[in-house]
Amino acid sequence: MDMSRKELDLLHGHQVAIIPGYKRSVYVELVEGQAEIFGMFMSADERYCFTYPHRAVLATYDGCRVAVEADNCDLEVQVIKDDPFPALVGAMHAVLEQQRQDAVKSAGEVVGPKVLVVGPMDSGKSSCCRALLNYAVQAGWNPTFVDVDAGQQGLTLPGTLSSAILRAGTNELGQVDHAERVDLPFGRVNLNEDCKLYQAQIWKLAEFVQSSFSNAHLRASGAIINTAGWIDSNGFLLLLEIAKAFQVDKVIALENVYLGHQFRQWAADHGVLLDVLFARKPTCLAERSIETRRDYRDCMVQSVFVRRPKFTVTVPLSNLIFYQVASFHAVETRNGKKLGVSNQIAHAGNCRDRLLGVSIAPNLVVDVKQFPLQGFAVLLSFQTKTDEARLISTVDLNLLPAPVILLSTVVSAVTVRESLGVMN
Template sequence: MVAQEASNTNTYFNLTARQELRLECSNGRPVSIRLEEGIAEVFGTELNRGRAVSVTGQKVAVFTWVGCRVSVQGEPTVMYVADETPMASYLNVHQTLDQRREEAKRAGPGSAGSNGPVVVVVGPTDSGKSTLCRLLGNWAVRSGWQPTFVDLDVGQGTITVPGCLSAVPLEQPVDIEEGFIADLPLVFFFGHSSPGDNPALFKSLADKLAALLQRRAAAADPRVAASGLIINTFGWVDGLGYELQKHIIQAFQCDVVLVVEQDRLYATLQQDLKVTCPRTNILKLAKSGGAVKREGDERRGAREQRIREYFYGTARTPLQPATQTIRATDLAVYRIGTGPRAPSTTLPVGSASLADPLRLQNLPPSLEQLQCLLAVSHAATPDQILNANVAGFVLVKDVDTARGTLTITAPAPGPLPGRYLIMGSVRSSME
């Protein structure tokens, strides 16, 4: 049982040890939480006593190991207290990872075991993978480590906009209101919300990101190298999606695979990785009861919100986006791939698909580009586009084919950091 009382617009909860207050809040109704007494955390980030924290538009869980009193201001869509959570098993995983980090640090620079654990979290859609990654990352930071968080879930975008493979070092716990604060994340633009839209490109970018992070670890401070990686993945775990999951495990040389919820996925990975990755430890973890299924409209709305936050910031840290009109001759817009490659089983016997998933196609200004999210590449020449990460993003607001101009919105005024732009299928209706 949990004590609950209401006062005006505030609802108070007295949580006992290992209880969790779960909230689902819509975007249109302001909701905040405040720790009144005791100790509590949200996905591994500690709450400061007496400070109200906005959770509008979020699904959050306030967990306490020792007991606490929490107040909720506003009216969440869903609000309840759970007695049963998988937090103890998640903490056991964190403690095991911490032991490996200590061993890697003791091994010293240049030795075979100097790099910390490379952890990948896999599981079906809406099984709580992102939450588990956030928990493990926050607990590692609070233990004095600086793991690198890698987000390969191109459908949502935790570090930056959807459609990207990205990585950022965690130097402080993730802010409950702002999310991941990444001044200079390492980002490769895939350009689509599903890895199945161009699996060859997804594999290529995953290989490049993995190789770059491995080189960085070799040159990093010993404690940073020993902190390792925490990798979030997409929820497609069948057929081609499963093959892409295995490619991720091999490309990043993952030595710990955490499987959330699905027995079949756990058993299949155990069987398949015996040969290709014999030293990889595979653990099955329970799904949190707070992980709820999101319908397609809600997932699309979340993508739209991530794009809006990239350009406009949040209520606490707003941005002033700038719109400018640029001659098309001063830019070059490219698409990677000429469309999805048809499966060989659907083609006539003896024929092959002509679509090249890694072909660069230069695009003239066209109405097709309206409301498209374009990535600004660091590439100095077109032939570097496939290998270069991106500096940021712009949104196409208008195309004048007669005058040969593009009107674009950027998160800040000033010239773009590059003239080569990459177009995918990610769009936004943002005004």
């Protein structure tokens, strides 16, 4: 394959937007000098690869030379000058670092920063989180990363709300070196499809995070919380719920000053100590289309089931329970009566080619939605007559006690079956 290569001499404060074309890859090398990607310093002996739909921003404060390659003939490189975003994130890190140091000196009286990053879609929330997390890790901390954006997950697969303790930095979300990750099921990518369920899962996830803060180092390291881009009406109310559940003390409002002032007003009205910081979005971040967002979800699913080790198993269909979590809500029957329903059994046929969460819940007597996931699976095929189901999973389903509860999601996984060559 033909490769196009360009070497760029960047000056102080310059950035390079790394935006691969459709189904293309871009490779970046540091030739000389110093540069960083999302706050992680680049190594001169490493070749960094970014594949569509992932994107990144390279920044330098002292000047450098970088080489950029792409697997097509028309390589366009966008150099950004005088964008204040990297410097603003660096200043924010300095504020968080001081609070971490104060937490250590106070012997527990002061806690580390709990930061809520908010803003509309494509305002740089994920980029801001990545940079702040990487700066913290490089300073010797182990911050907790909380991602409650179910549609564009940065820790695990879509349709979940997650938290993890970071052990090392990351240049690309989805490849985070972490420990003690908790994935709670939501099953949807749009929060407004079940706001009550989302709210309940937020509080449950906050319980898991708070329990880890019994460790003094983790408590001082603090937490960075990434959110979805729904900021008006009920979306703002959900953001307030996140702030309350995680007891945040700082809000970073990106690209929407009014949103930050809303938080300030709420804090003043309720006597909450809350610092609100403001920043404009990175200059190079363009708004992503619905198709690009869908491609991102497909890419995340593909990376787990096709590009990484997994288990392809055949298990008794009768050992599986397909389930859908939901909040308690009213439904209207054909005769006009209203019934209150919550979680419900799903049919295997409706779960085929969809991402499934493997629950650790022991049975349906318990509240399944409050139990974390232990992995993910895709139902490739099934036969009711022979009582067989063929699945690909991140855990060996044959080793799990029956029944195995599989939680359905709206996330398509048809590309997994196609990649494996499994026929309809």
